[in-house]
Amino acid sequence: MIQFALNHMTVGRMSFLDLVALSKDLGCIGIEVRNDLPQPLFDGMDPGDAGNLIRGAGLRLLAVAEVKRFNDWSDDKAAEALALMKVAQAAGAEAVSLIPRNDNLGMGNGERQGALRIALKALKPMLEDHGLVGMVEPLGFEICALRHKSEAVEAIEALDAKGRFKLVHDTFHHTLAQGGRHFPGHTGIVHISGVVEKGLPVDQMTDAHRVLVEADDVLGNVEQIRALQASGYSGPVSFEAFAPSVHALTDPAKALKSSIDHIVRETA
Numbered sequence: 001m002i003q004f005a006l007n008h009m010t011v012g013r014m015s016f017l018d019l020v021a022l023s024k025d026l027g028c029i030g031i032e033v034r035n036d037l038p039q040p041l042f043d044g045m046d047p048g049d050a051g052n053l054i055r056g057a058g059l060r061l062l063a064v065a066e067v068k069r070f071n072d073w074s075d076d077k078a079a080e081a082l083a084l085m086k087v088a089q090a091a092g093a094e095a096v097s098l099i100p101r102n103d104n105l106g107m108g109n110g111e112r113q114g115a116l117r118i119a120l121k122a123l124k125p126m127l128e129d130h131g132l133v134g135m136v137e138p139l140g141f142e143i144c145a146l147r148h149k150s151e152a153v154e155a156i157e158a159l160d161a162k163g164r165f166k167l168v169h170d171t172f173h174h175t176l177a178q179g180g181r182h183f184p185g186h187t188g189i190v191h192i193s194g195v196v197e198k199g200l201p202v203d204q205m206t207d208a209h210r211v212l213v214e215a216d217d218v219l220g221n222v223e224q225i226r227a228l229q230a231s232g233y234s235g236p237v238s239f240e241a242f243a244p245s246v247h248a249l250t251d252p253a254k255a256l257k258s259s260i261d262h263i264v265r266e267t268a
Helices: 016-025 047-056 075-091 111-130 149-158 171-176 221-230 252-267
Strands: 003-007 030-034 060-068 095-099 133-136 165-170 187-192 236-239
Touching: 003 016, 016 030, 016 047, 016 252, 030 236, 047 060, 047 075, 060 075, 075 095, 075 111, 095 111, 095 165, 111 133, 111 149, 111 165, 133 187, 149 165, 165 171, 171 187, 171 221, 187 221, 221 252, 236 252
Parallel strands: 003 030, 003 236, 030 060, 060 095, 095 133, 133 165, 165 187, 187 236
Antiparallel strands: none
């Protein structure tokens, strides 16, 4: 049985309280909250109170996002990461999200890997101190300095940090990165979104194309979920749609329920 979750980005116009209520109504197992929406984290609610509310609804706070450009490490980046970890710990979160630089800098072979290891080595004790996992999310865009999951796995294993760091398998970014290996033993969460524009070249796909997963999806979400399940993955599968058309839905609950039903039916 798929453990569905809801990333606040999918319903970015909803309040934190409505996000929790909707996730509970949909039968989700947890939520992910974000610091890149117009409203503050938890709509300004005290993190401890927010965590109590989440748990009271029978949900898990799977991750607090995000530390941006984490592999461009500096003292300022360390302070940014520490501040987010304190919030995540206070709210009882399981993880913080780590998003790599996506600016076509730091792209050289050797340079990429070195910068990644520097950041992960610094983050590891910080995460340990706060009882958190670092969710590393490779982005499939050609300008991203961490495009492939294999490079993340190599760095994590070199630092003997498996378990402290886990991968985000994002179905959109997996497609943009031209596929590659799945790493179910390293995967902490799966992000799903669909693209429905026929004939759109992969290298022209952007976050604005990311809608809910339905039968006309061209990313192969169902196939990716099946493959992950077949290889042993049984963790959360979280909706992360960025398209303005999804944010503008008048009945997101109905649309999400339809997508859940489609995925369950096709992966049974």
